[in-house]
Structure formats: C-alpha cells, structure tokens
Amino acid sequence: MNEFEFIASQLKPLAGSFAGALNLEDDAAILTPEKGQEFVVTTDALTAGIHFFATDPPRLIAQKCLRVNLSDIAAMGAAPYCYSLALMLPEQTSQGWLSEFCDGLRADQNDHNVHLSGGDTTSTNGPLSVAITMIGTVPAGKAVKRSTARIGDDIWVTGTIGDAAMGLQALKGALPTIDAAARHALVRRYHVPQPRNRIAPTLRHVATSAIDISDGLAADLGHICTASGVGAQVSASKIPVSDHVLSLLNTSAITFETILSGGDDYELMFTANPDKVKKINILSKDLNLKISKIGRLTADLEVGFINQDGRMLTFSSNGFRHF
Amino acid sequence: MNEFEFIASQLKPLAGSFAGALNLEDDAAILTPEKGQEFVVTTDALTAGIHFFATDPPRLIAQKCLRVNLSDIAAMGAAPYCYSLALMLPEQTSQGWLSEFCDGLRADQNDHNVHLSGGDTTSTNGPLSVAITMIGTVPAGKAVKRSTARIGDDIWVTGTIGDAAMGLQALKGALPTIDAAARHALVRRYHVPQPRNRIAPTLRHVATSAIDISDGLAADLGHICTASGVGAQVSASKIPVSDHVLSLLNTSAITFETILSGGDDYELMFTANPDKVKKINILSKDLNLKISKIGRLTADLEVGFINQDGRMLTFSSNGFRHF
Structure with a gap:
C-alpha cells in the first residue's frame, strides 16, 4: 500500500x-x-x-x-x-x-x-x-489562558493525580509489589489519558486560568504561577489520589514527591475566584467528575506544598526543597 | 540547554x-x-x-x-x-x-x-x-482549489522545472559530467526551494485551480485532473527548463521523463481560462517571474505529453507509457 x-x-x-x-x-x-x-x-x-x-x-x-x-x-x-x-x-x-x-x-x-x-x-x-x-x-476573547490567574484564587484539579506516572513505573517494572488489578488500572491511565473536554464550555465561565497536567502537578502549577506572576500554596493532603496510588503511598512504595512531579495525567488544573466554589461543586456533580480544591494562589512567588506531616516543600525547576 | x-x-x-x-x-x-x-x-x-x-x-x-x-x-x-x-x-x-x-x-x-x-x-x-x-x-470563498479546473483551461507553470530533481541527482553523484557552476545552481534549488507566494494574491483572480509541484509536474498535473475530472495535453517543448537542465538534456545525461517525474521544484502549476492570457503575461512582467503556458485541459481523461519528436507519452500512477 x-x-x-x-x-x-x-x-x-x-x-x-x-x-x-x-x-x-x-x-x-x-x-x-x-x-x-x-x-x-x-x-x-x-x-x-x-x-x-x-x-x-x-x-x-x-x-x-x-x-x-x-x-x-x-x-x-x-x-x-x-x-x-x-x-x-x-x-x-x-x-x-x-x-x-x-x-x-x-x-x-x-x-x-x-x-x-x-x-x-x-x-x-x-x-x-x-x-x-x-x-x-x-x-472570541473567551479562551482560558495561563497568564490571567489572580492572587487569592482557589486552585482546583479534576480527577486523580499520579496514576499515569505510576502506570509508567509499573510498565518499567519499578513497582514489583503491585497487584494485577492496580497495575492494570494505572497502566491504562498511562496508555489512554481521559482528556476533560466535557468541562471546557463551563471552564470559560468559572476559571481565571487553566492548564492540563502533562509535566506534573507541581511543574504545571509553576507554569501558571510564572505566567500570571503569582505564587501558590497547596495542601498535599487535599490532592486527590486514587485508591491504587493511596495504597502505594501507604506501603511507602512511592513518595508523595513522585506524585507531585509525575506527568501524563492530563487532568485539568484551573484557578477560580473563591465565589465560584458552589458553581464548581454543582458542575462536578453534573459531570460526575471529581473536582478538588487543593490550595490557593498567593502574593509570595513560591509554589509551596504543605506536607501531610505539616512540613513545607517548595518546588522549583530544580525539583523539591525541604524546609 | x-x-x-x-x-x-x-x-x-x-x-x-x-x-x-x-x-x-x-x-x-x-x-x-x-x-x-x-x-x-x-x-x-x-x-x-x-x-x-x-x-x-x-x-x-x-x-x-x-x-x-x-x-x-x-x-x-x-x-x-x-x-x-x-x-x-x-x-x-x-x-x-x-x-x-x-x-x-x-x-x-x-x-x-x-x-x-x-x-x-x-x-x-x-x-x-x-x-x-x-x-x-x-x-472567504476565494481559496484556489485543485478540484475546480475546467475543460479548455490553459495550463501554466511558474519558473523552471526539473532543477531540484537534478540537484538531488547531482548530490547523489549520478551526474558525474556536470560542471561545478551547474552543480551548485541545481543543488541550491534542491536545498532551498523558492515558494511562489508573491503570486498568490493574484492567483485568486486568474486561476481556476492550482497546485505546487512537489511530486513532479506529471504527477501533480494528474492530481488536478483527478480532482477536477478532466484530462490534459501538454507540449513537452513548452515546459520551461533552465540552461543547466537544457545542457543535461542535450548531452543525453538525462531523459525528458526524469524532468516530468522529478519532484521538489515547488513551482506553482495553475489552470486559467484562455481569456486570462494577457493578464497572466502582465503579472509575469510585474513580478519578474517566468510564467509559461504549457498545455490545455481536455475532456479526454488522460494526461498526455507531446514529446519533442512528436510522439505522445501518457502518464499514469505507474509512470509513463509510450505510444
């Protein structure tokens, strides 16, 4: 042919x-x-x-x-x-x-x-x-950009974070203790991302900025912050993870940093004025799509993650720093 | 970096x-x-x-x-x-x-x-x-397509045909007798095509169809004919060639078929109603760009080339056939 x-x-x-x-x-x-x-x-x-x-x-x-x-x-x-x-x-x-x-x-x-x-x-x-x-x-004029986030906005993400990166680790044989069902689910997330196009028409009415998570949650939040000239503070415990990823975290098979830096999820992260909370929760129910509020934009130009044990991690292009 | x-x-x-x-x-x-x-x-x-x-x-x-x-x-x-x-x-x-x-x-x-x-x-x-x-x-509505050529239209090409294909042959060492100046000129045509964008605004007013010559003159004329449901008859002697290509033809280093089937020229071929001849000749002068009338579209669905010695060649997807 x-x-x-x-x-x-x-x-x-x-x-x-x-x-x-x-x-x-x-x-x-x-x-x-x-x-x-x-x-x-x-x-x-x-x-x-x-x-x-x-x-x-x-x-x-x-x-x-x-x-x-x-x-x-x-x-x-x-x-x-x-x-x-x-x-x-x-x-x-x-x-x-x-x-x-x-x-x-x-x-x-x-x-x-x-x-x-x-x-x-x-x-x-x-x-x-x-x-x-x-x-x-x-x-015309309604595209949602990265550069228009504002200090005080809430930070939201769709779905669960880290599955695709763990799927890739499983494919590489780096998660030897994982069970077959978890492996299958995570590898599938890596192979076939679920783009969140259904939310796009509403995104225009609620979001001040948006990005899809392809480089990893921390790096992509960094892209929004850099483009908008703001910082961010995220509660690590509010970052939505699947049961499979939670198991891996609980058994210390992976660290939380790997979830924050793992790419390929293709979930959406967006920022919105706090007065949009109710609208976003209704949207989540209507679309049957988990949408989680994970933090807030700050005037301080760092992107910080408050760890489960109360410690602060900051993320730069060189990776995480512990304080 | x-x-x-x-x-x-x-x-x-x-x-x-x-x-x-x-x-x-x-x-x-x-x-x-x-x-x-x-x-x-x-x-x-x-x-x-x-x-x-x-x-x-x-x-x-x-x-x-x-x-x-x-x-x-x-x-x-x-x-x-x-x-x-x-x-x-x-x-x-x-x-x-x-x-x-x-x-x-x-x-x-x-x-x-x-x-x-x-x-x-x-x-x-x-x-x-x-x-x-x-x-x-x-x-809106003014793009020049391949599918709108009409029987009786003239067929025109810009510039000269075959240089780029001969440049590629020279690079491959297939033209051992060629002199340095000719080699340089032909290789340059292969390396850096000269797209004919200056003619585009006028093309909309004179052409019934157009294509750029990337697969070779014969094949690309075939694309217009197929898309428009017409045939074509071309006088091989009217196909414009550079002095370098003419020398190669005269010394029998190459055949005329290789000129017709050689790609990469990125000249434009277009069709126009015969009443546009004068306008096209003025355009040629204004742009200081050779534009040559090489044949006419026919009701007969073949793409035929009348050779220098009066013989007819027809071109199909399998190449040339002699009659």
Whole structure:
C-alpha cells in the first residue's frame, strides 16, 4: 500500500463530513470561522521509545496522540474542531498496524466530534513519530489562558493525580509489589489519558486560568504561577489520589514527591475566584467528575506544598526543597 | 540547554509580535480571524535521511521545512499567517545547530511575514524530524482549489522545472559530467526551494485551480485532473527548463521523463481560462517571474505529453507509457 492508497482507503473516511478537509485532495484544508468565534491551535509530537513503547497497541498509540492534543484544547476552554496529522512511519509498518491505528483515531473522533483535516504521511529510518496539530473553536476573547490567574484564587484539579506516572513505573517494572488489578488500572491511565473536554464550555465561565497536567502537578502549577506572576500554596493532603496510588503511598512504595512531579495525567488544573466554589461543586456533580480544591494562589512567588506531616516543600525547576 | 531554556532563548523571539502566540507560554495559540477571511491549514513533515541529509546546513533544513509549507499556502492563493513547529531532536543535537536552525527560520519568517505560533520540542532516538503546520488567510470563498479546473483551461507553470530533481541527482553523484557552476545552481534549488507566494494574491483572480509541484509536474498535473475530472495535453517543448537542465538534456545525461517525474521544484502549476492570457503575461512582467503556458485541459481523461519528436507519452500512477 503506497501513500496515496493509504490516504484514500484509511484517512479519507476520517475526514468524513468535514467539508473544509476538501476530501484530503488539496494543498491545504479550509477553516471557516463562525461569527464571533476564534480558533485555538496546539501541537503535540510523540515518538516511539520516548512517549510510548513501539510495541504498544496501535489503537492506544493513536488515542494517546489525539488525547494529549484534545487535553490542550480543553485547557483553553475550547471545543475540538479538526486536526492535522503528520505520520512518520518506519518502512516495515504493516497494513494491519495502520488499520488499527486509524480505528483508534476514528473511535476518539466520534467521542469528541473532531475531524481529520489533512496532514502528511512520510517514511522514516527511525522510530514511529506522530505529530498532531489540533484546532479548536472558542467564542472570541473567551479562551482560558495561563497568564490571567489572580492572587487569592482557589486552585482546583479534576480527577486523580499520579496514576499515569505510576502506570509508567509499573510498565518499567519499578513497582514489583503491585497487584494485577492496580497495575492494570494505572497502566491504562498511562496508555489512554481521559482528556476533560466535557468541562471546557463551563471552564470559560468559572476559571481565571487553566492548564492540563502533562509535566506534573507541581511543574504545571509553576507554569501558571510564572505566567500570571503569582505564587501558590497547596495542601498535599487535599490532592486527590486514587485508591491504587493511596495504597502505594501507604506501603511507602512511592513518595508523595513522585506524585507531585509525575506527568501524563492530563487532568485539568484551573484557578477560580473563591465565589465560584458552589458553581464548581454543582458542575462536578453534573459531570460526575471529581473536582478538588487543593490550595490557593498567593502574593509570595513560591509554589509551596504543605506536607501531610505539616512540613513545607517548595518546588522549583530544580525539583523539591525541604524546609 | 533543556526544552524550556531553548523555548525561552530561541523560539520566543520567533513568535515575536504575534499576540496570538501568547508568548509561547500557553496550551495553545489563539487565531483571531479578520472579518471576511478564512484560514487554510497545511502540514508537511520532513525527516533526515528521507527529505534532506542529516549533514545539510541547519539553516537550509529550517528554510526547506518552512518553504514547502509556504508553497502549499501559495497554491491555495492564501497569505502566510503563522505556523506551529514540531521538532523531534536527536539527543546529540548541539546548541549551535539549534541556533543556526532558528536563524534559518527567522530569515524566512521575515521574508514572508509569518510568525511562529507554538509547537512542541521533543527528543527522539531516531533521525531529526520536523513537522510544520502552517496557517494562511484568504478572503472567504476565494481559496484556489485543485478540484475546480475546467475543460479548455490553459495550463501554466511558474519558473523552471526539473532543477531540484537534478540537484538531488547531482548530490547523489549520478551526474558525474556536470560542471561545478551547474552543480551548485541545481543543488541550491534542491536545498532551498523558492515558494511562489508573491503570486498568490493574484492567483485568486486568474486561476481556476492550482497546485505546487512537489511530486513532479506529471504527477501533480494528474492530481488536478483527478480532482477536477478532466484530462490534459501538454507540449513537452513548452515546459520551461533552465540552461543547466537544457545542457543535461542535450548531452543525453538525462531523459525528458526524469524532468516530468522529478519532484521538489515547488513551482506553482495553475489552470486559467484562455481569456486570462494577457493578464497572466502582465503579472509575469510585474513580478519578474517566468510564467509559461504549457498545455490545455481536455475532456479526454488522460494526461498526455507531446514529446519533442512528436510522439505522445501518457502518464499514469505507474509512470509513463509510450505510444
């Protein structure tokens, strides 16, 4: 199967009803903005051996590549619109592999109402790489940025933190005592993040800033603080963790710092004025999604975590410091 | 230098005055459409060892990666607006290499009034890969597509055809008799294509369809014919070639088929109603750019080339057939 056959048989159906894709037969796709809307654009590149294992199921690789981009769109308070796919394939990539990869894209496209708009398929002498540029739409002026958090705002996170990082540790064999059910659940969180796009339309009305947690909770909170010129104080005990992670913490298999610095969760962290607490709790119930208040923004420019035993940890780009 | 330092020192200046890039500090860039405009989006991925040599000067690699995208934007009759850069870097990439690469981006950004809007920088265990998604703007409904050519339209091409393919052959050592000046000129065409963006604003008013010549003149004309449901007849003798390529043809170092099937020229091919001849000739003079009429679209669905000696060649996805 050459590039053109692959595009015709596997990729064109993914452009589907999106007229702007021009049936993937042109030099570029056309994006027609609706009145009062603007676009947001994000790119994430993933490479075998770095961001996933070359032997991971192709369906999961496809979904991870799409979902890390969907997560960025959610963090801007935007709705997914279309995406461009750059696929750099090793020569030996089989038709079956490509077909399963496209099945993964299709499943997530349907779940998130987003279409393939175009891209490029090339060969590589190296590992498989996938670069996706996703475009979302948002009412003009309403995108949620990192730089607009305010001192005194509450800090919130969705879901549970640390599962994906522990899933990666389990895959690497670093958690030998873990039971099979916990291992499965954590590895799944690593393989297929659950981007929080359902919350995005409301995020625009409650959040003063937002980010998706890809580098780790501490680092990503640092990104908000740096961009907004504020500091933060977080109660470590309020950071939501799953039962599996709690067990690992209780048996001292891992430290709390590894939860704070572990990436790949793709939960959303956002800040909001304290008068939004009630609205956010209702939202949490409506979406059946845990949303936890973990701390508050401060004038002091440090990002500090109050540990379970009352000690303070501060986080800088060099990692944690104990006081 | 880690990813964040590279972004701060080298990439942020490339986002420059483009407010939508949010200083590269957010999850996504914001594109605000001007009234009556729409966006076009294209992606090209290039990998060392496939699309360029790993030892090529980093400045030229950067320019090639930008220019193949600029060329797609031109082929749509659109103006460059911004681009997203996915950079997959081998571990051993030096600071000097990155700095020169960014110099190449900067030079072309200035020439084409386009800004970096965001992207992703990751490491790879394989060869360097660069995936760029470029966004252009065009008045709503005025993008030039491949699918709107009409029977009886003239076929036009800019510049000269075949130089880049011969430059690649020279680099591979396949043209041992070529002199140094010719070699230099042809290799340069391969290394740094000259995208024809200056013609794009006028293209919208004269062309019924357009494509940039990246797969080779014959294949790309085939793409227009397939998308538009027409055929084409081209006079091989009217296809513009440089003096260097003419010498190679005259000494039988290459065949005319290799000119027709060689890619990487990034000239524009477009179709226009015959009543546009005068306007196109004036445009050619105004832009100081050779624009040559090479044939006409036909109802017969084949793409045929009348050879210098009067014989007919037809081109299909399997290559040329002689009659």
